[in-house]
Amino acid sequence: xxxxxxxxxxxxxxxxxxxxxxxxxxxxxxxxxxxxxxxxxxxxxxxxxxxxxxxxxxxxxxxxxxxxxxxxxxxxxxxxxxxxxxxxxxxxxxxxxxxxxxxxxxxxxxxxxxxxxxxxxxxxxxxxxxxxxxxxxxxxxxxxxxxxxxxxxxxxxxxxxxxxxxxxxxxxxxxxxxxxxxxxxxxxxxxxxxxxxxxxxxxxxxxxxxxxxxxxxxxxxxxxxxxxxxxxxxxxxxxxxxxxxxxxxxxxxxxxxxxxxxxxxxxxxxxxxxxxxxxxxxxxxxxxxxxxxxxxxxxxxxxxxxxxxxxxxxxxxxxxxxxxxxxxxxxxxxxxxxxxxxxxxxxxxxxxxxxxxxxxxxxxxxxxxxxxxxxxxxxxxxxxxxxxxxxxx
Numbered sequence: 001x002x003x004x005x006x007x008x009x010x011x012x013x014x015x016x017x018x019x020x021x022x023x024x025x026x027x028x029x030x031x032x033x034x035x036x037x038x039x040x041x042x043x044x045x046x047x048x049x050x051x052x053x054x055x056x057x058x059x060x061x062x063x064x065x066x067x068x069x070x071x072x073x074x075x076x077x078x079x080x081x082x083x084x085x086x087x088x089x090x091x092x093x094x095x096x097x098x099x100x101x102x103x104x105x106x107x108x109x110x111x112x113x114x115x116x117x118x119x120x121x122x123x124x125x126x127x128x129x130x131x132x133x134x135x136x137x138x139x140x141x142x143x144x145x146x147x148x149x150x151x152x153x154x155x156x157x158x159x160x161x162x163x164x165x166x167x168x169x170x171x172x173x174x175x176x177x178x179x180x181x182x183x184x185x186x187x188x189x190x191x192x193x194x195x196x197x198x199x200x201x202x203x204x205x206x207x208x209x210x211x212x213x214x215x216x217x218x219x220x221x222x223x224x225x226x227x228x229x230x231x232x233x234x235x236x237x238x239x240x241x242x243x244x245x246x247x248x249x250x251x252x253x254x255x256x257x258x259x260x261x262x263x264x265x266x267x268x269x270x271x272x273x274x275x276x277x278x279x280x281x282x283x284x285x286x287x288x289x290x291x292x293x294x295x296x297x298x299x300x301x302x303x304x305x306x307x308x309x310x311x312x313x314x315x316x317x318x319x320x321x322x323x324x325x326x327x328x329x330x331x332x333x334x335x336x337x338x339x340x341x342x343x344x345x346x347x348x349x350x351x352x353x354x355x356x357x358x359x360x361x362x363x364x365x366x367x368x369x370x371x372x373x374x375x376x377x378x379x380x381x382x383x384x385x386x387x388x389x390x391x392x393x
Contacts, residue, residue: 004099006050010038013046017053019093025081030056036134037117047103048115052135054079054096055145059367064150064337068105068143075100109143118145150367153341157370160344164207167350170233175204178232181273181282182225196222200229203354210332210355212375220259223328223356224266224294230326230352232290243293244325249304251339255331256298267294301329301339305346316346324351332357336366337373 006016017034020026034053038046055066061080070078075097082095113120119133122140136151138144183197196218203209203226213219227246234244250256271291274282304322306315316322327347329335332355347353359375
């Protein structure tokens, strides 16, 4: 099959990109990326310059990479070109679907691999190493093209989460006793597990946790009781030097204010457990003391890590981490990949990280939906292999 005329040479491609910019399908900066490649490698395939422009376009649409197979399978949906909402300008310009119609994924991948501006890599090979090339092509089995900046940011997130220190687990009997007080058995629930209780149990054994669910599923209740669990277990340690240092944060001031308003009643519920005489092993005003150590204020992620105007990095980073034991991120679906990388860089390796949110709601305005990507491989039909202490919950 013959190629589209716009891929015949860089001048023809520039004419097409000019039209796309003129009708609002691309941004001028996306076209500038293609111009950069055309200027520095004029003898190479214009298809690569087009692909670089589309990768830039994807970053502006909230995606960290361009998935070649997804574009070929459904270019209109993947690229949103033409956009679902009319831009107001009428045009008979060819769509990406038409331009890429004569290009196979394998030929596309080969053209990218042979271009001097593209660095081909295995999926997570040498993620932080760089040789100056502005584009990174990863995963030969499922090729994706990244702008180098977003490849490095995603690599920082992956490495930071993988590097969370394994914490010494609390005695399983004590975890069960604490959770039974926080989640007393309700007879009419029958044999169905209490998934909020299971979520707390899992998070008590993990340095990194995700609590996700739709509106009204009890995410705020779960996270407050999780913090009560972790605080109780921390205070039970004979050599503890004080309560755990906890921070609650959210990506926006509005989200932070909303969580601040909602946690007050949940914390008071924890203190009220003393009056309910639930379980043994909790002397005096045990739960009131636990509740007194729970945070009641929420701040933005930017304020927590100390983002500064024009500074290369925030006040807190790998060389100056936050002095915290537990961090909870609410509305995590709104957190972009770069902000998530800054946050993880600012956490000491022993610090627990809990992400809270609805993976199907409130997408990030920046490139990369951290919560959605981390949740993507956990389908509804998955049957995880729970650690031994949790199998009877």
